[in-house]
Amino acid sequence: MIFLRIFVSKFREDNIMKLFLLTIALLLAAFAGIAIKLWAKKDGKFAGTCASQSPFLNKEGESCSMCGKTPDQYAICNETGHSK
Structure with missing residues (x-):
């Protein structure tokens, strides 16, 4: 007061x-x-921005929690949540 x-x-x-x-x-x-x-x-959605695919945030190279792919396999990922 x-x-x-x-x-x-x-x-x-x-x-x-x-x-x-x-x-x-x-x-x-x-x-x-x-x-x-x-x-x-x-489609009124934000583009998929999986943080685990960022080299700045994922220094250990862990797989994506959504699709299970590693960062080097992300380019061929066709998961709908990862739309570009």
Whole structure:
């Protein structure tokens, strides 16, 4: 409660309202960007981005948890979740 009093005393109510509106606007822009990406993509899906196929994240060369292929076999993977 003390923190709230200090916060409110340092900022006037109009500044808090501006900050709140700016936060809401940025959140709406982020959601709109995701919605536009989904709408513009074929079949309305994100492309498969299996993290286990990334050489930066998978240094041990473990197989994919979705299809079971190793990173060197990923190029010939036709699993629907790995659509490109």
